[in-house]
Amino acid sequence: MTSRSTLAQIRFGTGLGVRAQAEDPDQILRRLQGRDLAADEFPMETMQTRVADALRLHELRRARHESDAAQNSFTNYRREFRNRVARQLGTRVARAIWTEDGLRERLTWFWADHFTTVPHRVQMLGRISAYVDMAIRPHVAGNFADMLEAAILNPIMIRYLDQDRSIGPNSPVGLRRGASLNENLAREVLELHSLGVGANYDQRDVRQLAELLTGLSVNTDWQMVFRAATAEPGAEQVLGVSYGGDEPAELDDLRAVLRDLALRPETGRHISWKLADYFLTDVENSGAVDAMTSAYLESGGDLSAVMAALLDRPEAWQMPFSKVKRPFHFLASATRALGLDPEEVSRAPLGVIGRVVQRPMAAMGQSWQGAQGPDGYFDDDQEWIRSQSLAARIGWAMTMPSQIVRSLPDPRQFVDTALGDAASDDLIWSVARAETREAGIGLVLSSPDFQRS
Amino acid sequence: MARLTRRDLILRSAALGCSAAASPLLTPVSFASMPSDNRLVVIILRGAMDGLDVVQPMGDPAFRLARPDFQLGPEEGNHDLDGFFSMHRALEPLMPLWQAGDLGFVQAVSTPYRNKRSHFDGQDLLEAGTPDGTEGQAHTDGWLNRLLQNMPNARRETALAVGREEALILRGAAASVSWSPSARLALSDATSDLLGYLYRNDPLFDDAFQNAEFYSSLLYGDFGSEEMADGEMAEMMQEMIDQSNQSNSVQSLASFAAERLRADARIASFSIGGWDTHRSQIGGLQRPLRTLATAILRLRDGLGPAWSQTTVLAMTEFGRTVHQNGSQGTDHGTGGAMLLAGGAVRGGRVYGDWPGLDEADLFDRRDLMPTRDVRAYAAWAMRGLFGIERSALESHIYPELDMGSDPSILL
Numbered sequence: 001m002t003s004r005s006t007l008a009q010i011r012f013g014t015g016l017g018v019r020a021q022a023e024d025p026d027q028i029l030r031r032l033q034g035r036d037l038a039a040d041e042f043p044m045e046t047m048q049t050r051v052a053d054a055l056r057l058h059e060l061r062r063a064r065h066e067s068d069a070a071q072n073s074f075t076n077y078r079r080e081f082r083n084r085v086a087r088q089l090g091t092r093v094a095r096a097i098w099t100e101d102g103l104r105e106r107l108t109w110f111w112a113d114h115f116t117t118v119p120h121r122v123q124m125l126g127r128i129s130a131y132v133d134m135a136i137r138p139h140v141a142g143n144f145a146d147m148l149e150a151a152i153l154n155p156i157m158i159r160y161l162d163q164d165r166s167i168g169p170n171s172p173v174g175l176r177r178g179a180s181l182n183e184n185l186a187r188e189v190l191e192l193h194s195l196g197v198g199a200n201y202d203q204r205d206v207r208q209l210a211e212l213l214t215g216l217s218v219n220t221d222w223q224m225v226f227r228a229a230t231a232e233p234g235a236e237q238v239l240g241v242s243y244g245g246d247e248p249a250e251l252d253d254l255r256a257v258l259r260d261l262a263l264r265p266e267t268g269r270h271i272s273w274k275l276a277d278y279f280l281t282d283v284e285n286s287g288a289v290d291a292m293t294s295a296y297l298e299s300g301g302d303l304s305a306v307m308a309a310l311l312d313r314p315e316a317w318q319m320p321f322s323k324v325k326r327p328f329h330f331l332a333s334a335t336r337a338l339g340l341d342p343e344e345v346s347r348a349p350l351g352v353i354g355r356v357v358q359r360p361m362a363a364m365g366q367s368w369q370g371a372q373g374p375d376g377y378f379d380d381d382q383e384w385i386r387s388q389s390l391a392a393r394i395g396w397a398m399t400m401p402s403q404i405v406r407s408l409p410d411p412r413q414f415v416d417t418a419l420g421d422a423a424s425d426d427l428i429w430s431v432a433r434a435e436t437r438e439a440g441i442g443l444v445l446s447s448p449d450f451q452r453s
Numbered sequence: 454m455a456r457l458t459r460r461d462l463i464l465r466s467a468a469l470g471c472s473a474a475a476s477p478l479l480t481p482v483s484f485a486s487m488p489s490d491n492r493l494v495v496i497i498l499r500g501a502m503d504g505l506d507v508v509q510p511m512g513d514p515a516f517r518l519a520r521p522d523f524q525l526g527p528e529e530g531n532h533d534l535d536g537f538f539s540m541h542r543a544l545e546p547l548m549p550l551w552q553a554g555d556l557g558f559v560q561a562v563s564t565p566y567r568n569k570r571s572h573f574d575g576q577d578l579l580e581a582g583t584p585d586g587t588e589g590q591a592h593t594d595g596w597l598n599r600l601l602q603n604m605p606n607a608r609r610e611t612a613l614a615v616g617r618e619e620a621l622i623l624r625g626a627a628a629s630v631s632w633s634p635s636a637r638l639a640l641s642d643a644t645s646d647l648l649g650y651l652y653r654n655d656p657l658f659d660d661a662f663q664n665a666e667f668y669s670s671l672l673y674g675d676f677g678s679e680e681m682a683d684g685e686m687a688e689m690m691q692e693m694i695d696q697s698n699q700s701n702s703v704q705s706l707a708s709f710a711a712e713r714l715r716a717d718a719r720i721a722s723f724s725i726g727g728w729d730t731h732r733s734q735i736g737g738l739q740r741p742l743r744t745l746a747t748a749i750l751r752l753r754d755g756l757g758p759a760w761s762q763t764t765v766l767a768m769t770e771f772g773r774t775v776h777q778n779g780s781q782g783t784d785h786g787t788g789g790a791m792l793l794a795g796g797a798v799r800g801g802r803v804y805g806d807w808p809g810l811d812e813a814d815l816f817d818r819r820d821l822m823p824t825r826d827v828r829a830y831a832a833w834a835m836r837g838l839f840g841i842e843r844s845a846l847e848s849h850i851y852p853e854l855d856m857g858s859d860p861s862i863l864l
Contacts, residue, residue: 324657359676382657390661391668392676394648398640399674407624410573426654430647435500435729437573439644446648448655 002319006420010321010453011279012311013102015333016420021102025311031101032141033304038095038104039137042346044088047130047155051222054126057081079350081126086350088129089357089368094346096332103307107140108132109328110278113376115151115193117160119369124156127222128369131156144271144301145262149255152189155218161185161374168214168232168249179230186210188374194261196270201239208236212243212257226251239264268296272306277379280315281322288313321422321452324381327364329453330393331357334445337418338405356404363392385451393451398442411440418444489606491762491797491838492714494721494752495597495622495831496745498769499576500643500728503783504790505775505821506738507544508558508803512537515810519776524735534558538803543742546750550794555753555760557793557800557862559830561808563771563823565853570785572729575770580622582828584853594625596831597720599850601627603841613713615706615723622722630718640672642737643729707748711755714763723748728769732780749794761796764834764863772821775810788821791830797838799864804830825857832856837863 005023006016012028013021022028057077064074096105112132119125135154139147151157158164167179174180186209191197215231218224231249235242241260243253261267272292276283283289288310295309296302310316325333335345348356358368365384371377378384402408411431415423427447434440444450510516511526511533524542525531531539532548538560540551550556565585566578574588581587582596601607602625612629614620623629640648645666652658665672703725710721725748727741745767753760772789788808793800808814808822816822832846832854847854 355676363671363676385657385661387661387664388668388671390658391665391671394640394665395671395674395676398644398672407621412573426651430651432571433647435572435641435643436576436724436726439641439647439726440573442644443647443651447651448658449651451658 002422003420004317006422007317007319009102010333010419010422011316011323012106014096014099014105014329015102015336015453016418017097017336018339019098019100021100025308028103028311029304029308032103032107032307034101036101036104036137038099038101039133041098042091042094042342044091044129044133045084045126047127047134047222050126050130053081053084083350085126086348086353086358087346088126090346090348090353092129092328093332093335093357094342097336097340097345098342104137104140105332106278106329107303107307108137109326110275111136111140111147113371114274115147115157116371116374116376117156117369118371118373124159125369127156139303141304141307142302143262144267144296144303145259147303148189148193148262149258152185152193152258153216153224153254155222155224157185158216158218158224161188163213164217166210166214166216167230168211170234171214171228171230171232173227173230174232181207181210181214181232183207183210185216186213189213189258189261192375194270195264195266196273199264199266199270205238209238209257212236212238212249212254215249215251216254226254262301263297265293265297268301269293272296274379275306276310279310279323281381286313286315288315319422321449323453324384325451325453326377326384327361327366327389327393328368330364330445330451331361331396333450333453334397334401334418335404337414337445337450338401338441339409339417340404356400360392360396360400363389364396365389365392394442394446397445398439401441401445402438408437408441411437411444414441415444419449422449424449489604489719489839490759492719492721492756492759492764492795493834493838494710494714494763494765494795496748496765496767496792497576497579497622497722497724498728498741498745498767499724499726500572500641500741500769501575501771501773501785502728502741502769502789503730503734503738503773503786504560504769504788505772506734506783507541507742507792508534508560508790509539509541510537510560510807510810511539513807513810516775519810522735522777522781534803537807541738541742543739544746546743546746547794550749550753551801554801555794555796555798556749557798558803558805559791559793559825559827559860559862560803560805561788561821561824562791562805562827562830563788564827566771567787568817570771570787572770572785577621579768579770580620582622582851592621592624595620595622596828596850597622597722598625598627598629600720600835600839600841601625601629603845603850604839607719608717610717612720613710613718613722615710615721620722623720629720641727641729641741642733643727643731646732703744703748704751707751708755711752714752715756715759725767730773730782731778731784732782734777734782737782745792752794763795764797764838765792765794766831766834767792767794768827768831774819775815775821776819786820787816788823791827793830793862797863799862804860804862826854828854829856830860830862833859833861834863 008023009016009021022031060074060077064071099105117128119128131154135150161184162182163185166182167174169180183206187206190201195201211232215226217227235244238257243257273289276288292306292309295305299305361368366377411434415428415431427449431440431443434443509525526539527533530542533539547556564578566575567585577592578588580595581592601612609628612623614623614631652662706723714721725744730737756763768791769789771787773783773786778784806824808824812818828851832851835841847856
């Protein structure tokens with residue numbers, strides 16, 4: 001019989017481990033609304049640091065042919081640069097291992113996917129993590145409108161969805177160069193980030209929002225700027241509401257439209273549905289989405305209230321575990337169960353992180369920060385368990401633990417460490433019969449018991 | 454030697470055991486040198502090798518009766534050794550060694566472990582070298598490590614644990630080096646069966662698992678070295694699928710061990726899995742046996758002239774039931790066999806007192822009765838190779854062991 005405590009930690013946290021996570025709805029919400037201790041413990045580099053680093057790398061690269069010493073400094077710095085990027089992934093794993101507030105990590109992964117950005121150039125590599133920590137993470141227990149605004153107005157998003165290439169046709173620059181709109185960001189804001197593709201909006205709304213978003217750009221220091229010279233003048237109508245008026249376009253118009261979008265009932269439903277589906281199966285036939293949508297609308301987009309509504313549902317506390325863990329979730333929960341030292345994980349160099357986390361994730365179908373498009377990774381459990389990706393999961397489970405743990409635990413104890421009272425009799429029976437310790441640990445981590453949450 | 458500077462080399466020493474510097478995640482690398490010219494290689498056969506199928510007691514009439522469906526004796530392609538025992542046909546590549554006196558066996562031996570027949574406990578005891586009843590304890594060191602502690606000139610480089618699996622046998626206060634190739638480890642039939650069992654009620658996993666074998670490189674934990682283009686990845690994967698995985702990885706383990714033993718190392722240990730043949734043993738035992746044969750040949754070839762100073766002991770946690778089970782396999786037993794190889798051993802013979810297979814002769818009326826502690830043979834080997842005092846062997850290296858008389862397994 002699976003206890004509520006075990007269920008809470010596995011379904012709404014990052015899994016069982018040395019440090020217990022929140023064990024009931026009140027505790028879960030209290031920690032989620034409290035201080036972000038994991039980020040304090042394992043801070044992420046800021047965007048500014050990354051930009052400065054990239055600039056330094058660029059300078060060293062240009063100077064590298066001047067002397068042997070210059071070549072050396074370039075090579076050394078490049079190694080350090082890459083190691084730092086690896087450490088960002090290590091930091092995310094370390095937080096999941098260390099935390100007692102696992103829902104915050106889970107929600108950060110969820111929202112980073114909801115507001116997917118993908119680096120298309122090497123220098124962008126290290127910046128996605130900074131974007132997630134800056135625009136997403138602080139708002140996972142806050143108001144959705146704040147998160148929407150922070151994400152859409154972030155330089156990473158602006159660059160990723162080409163907003164800096166969108167020029168109002170009647171703006172000074174547009175008139176001079178004959179430049180025009182790029183609808184990319186506007187379309188995704190409506191389709192993916194807020195209302196959802198099924199909502200009642202049309203191409204005119206996309207077009208009008210695209211006009212409203214003109215002016216939004218990024219300067220050379222990677223800061224968001226509003227350029228009046230490229231902003232389309234005049235009022236725009238989005239979903240029947242007029243923005244901008246006759247005044248010159250300004251950033252506040254943009255903020256206003258994003259806030260209004262956040263408060264739309266379609267948005268509340270879209271967000272609630274996605275969140276419910278992230279934690280539960282068969283949400284079509286559950287009342288969870290309705291309850292969460294009501295909470296969303298009554299609270300004006302308070303994501304804590306939405307999560308409270310979810311945690312209040314009986315189906316949130318029913319076994320069995322049915323959602324397939326995404327590869328990062330699997331690896332994070334596995335390293336947590338294996339008792340890796342989060343401090344060491346956060347400092348591990350590129351080669352180790354690549355071997356233990358990054359390449360395995362890719363083999364399991366989830367390239368780190370490498371979603372196919374702005375709609376993020378697959379939503380469907382079926383997509384995650386194909387022969388190839390399952391082989392990668394089993395391969396990791398069977399071979400990696402002995403490489404990263406000093407002394408493998410007895411598999412019969414490890415079942416309990418990893419799954420507690422949620423371990424099935426089948427699993428306990430099988431693990432006791434494993435041929436080797438390594439195989440026993442591998443069975444636990446490969447089992448449906450552990451692969452689902 | 455560029456190979457030795459690879460990141461996979463993990464330096465293990467008790468002194469560093471608790472510090473971050475020795476972490477498997479953060480460790481740098483190093484290596485250096487050593488005394489005595491004799492070499493000892495211990496191969497742990499994980500999963501319980503069926504000694505009765507490997508060294509078949511054809512001279513005992515009860516044997517055929519116990520295993521009517523097995524391919525036994527010279528008429529099935531096995532090799533008659535001495536008129537009583539036949540060697541399993543899959544070890545055919547080792548026949549020249551047998552003839553040259555570089556290969557021998559010990560029959561009806563076991564560790565002191567009794568009754569519970571758990572792989573983990575059995576392997577723990579085999580590696581810890583401790584008496585029956587200690588299986589539940591947290592073992593802090595293994596017997597090869599305690600051997601090192603009794604070798605005054607031993608340095609860190611003297612002993613080498615090869616492979617990814619945890620080397621309890623070498624763990625302990627004396628420093629040693631461990632090396633893990635990026636090579637793969639096979640998913641044995643037994644593990645694969647258990648996985649299939651776990652997935653049977655979960656259609657999503659069950660369906661995907663049906664074809665997972667095709668992606669064997671992934672299944673064996675090889676995730677590629679760098680991010681690659683799709684084409685390259687597909688090509689490389691196909692290449693890997695074409696190779697037989699465990700065999701391949703063990704070849705590299707054995708070759709690397711040989712290389713180090715020719716240089717500074719004097720003691721090396723690695724594992725071969727896949728012995729847990731609960732079903733279809735006729736086919737199932739071939740693979741690990743071929744791997745074992747390959748490993749030994751690799752060691753011989755790689756050691757060159759040093760082969761004549763080398764002793765290889767291949768030991769397993771326990772034997773298997775005398776009678777075949779309902780699925781043409783055998784279940785966990787007690788008494789089993791040990792393989793001896795190397796230019797330093799007195800091969801060409803099967804050691805051990807044969808207890809007989811009549812029901813009254815069996816352990817628990819089901820298993821081959823161990824007639825001697827397998828540790829006694831290993832202890833005599835260590836005495837012969839490194840001149841370790843009997844008192845140290847019987848108390849420190851192997852607590853509560855009575856070595857008995859010298860079986861003279863070394864030349």
